[in-house]
Amino acid sequence: MLVRSIGEAAAQVRGCRLALRLSQDQLAQRAGVSRKWVYEFEAGRPHAELGHLLRVLDALDLQLDVSPRIGPADSAPGVVNLDAILERHRDG
C-alpha cells in the first residue's frame, strides 16, 4: 500500500495490528519499543524514528518498499526505474 504520509503508515500499522489481534502492548514488546511509541505513532505523531517503524513493521510481517513515483497509478513497486525519473527531471 502506498504511503504518502505518516498518517497513512499509522493506519496501516493499526489495521494490521488489529487484524493480528495484538494489543499495543504486545506489539510494542514484539518490536522492542514502548507502548507509548505505538500509541503515539498510531495517533499520527508527525515525528517518528525510522528505525522503530522498521522494527514495528517487521513485528507485523510487513515490509517497506521504495519505488519511483511515476504517475497517479502507474508505479511498479519493487523496481526503481532511474530512467523514468531522469526523464521527468530532464527539464529541470
Next chain:
Amino acid sequence: MLVRSIGEAAAQVRGCRLALRLSQDQLAQRAGVSRKWVYEFEAGRPHAELGHLLRVLDALDLQLDVSPRIGPADSAPGVVNLDAILERHRDG
C-alpha cells in the same frame, strides 16, 4: 526496491540523488531539511525522522510502500493481504 534496513534506504536515496545530479545541498533545500540530515542519513545514521525521509523521497520522486512480507521473493507490493499474514500467525 525492498528496504530491510535504514542502510538500504540510504543507498537508495544516495543512488537516486546522484542519478538526478543533485548535490546534498540541493536535495536538502528541495526537501526542506538540512544538508547535515542528508549527509548523515546517507552515511547510515540509525535514527532518522520518518517525516524527513518522506520529504526527501518526495523530492527524489520516490514513494514508500508498505507491503506484506510473505516470503523471500513472493511479495506483491501495493496490496496488503491480511489473510496471508493471519495465516502465518495462526499458530502463535
Next chain:
DNA sequence: GCACAATGGAACCGATCGGTAGCAATGGTG
C-alpha cells in the same frame, strides 16, 4: 597555482523524542 563546488566531519545547542510510570475511561466476563 588559484578558485570554486561538493563532501565528510566536528562543535555547539535548543527542541523534542522515547521510556517509564501512573491514572481514568471503557468494555467484557463471571
Next chain:
DNA sequence: CACCATTGCTACCGATCGGTTCCATTGTGC
C-alpha cells in the same frame, strides 16, 4: 457488583536528533 485487559493521555526526564556554523579534503577547470 468486582475484576481484568486495553486504550488514551499526562508528567517527568535523560538522551539525542537536527540546524547552524565552521574547517579540511578532494576533484574540476582556468
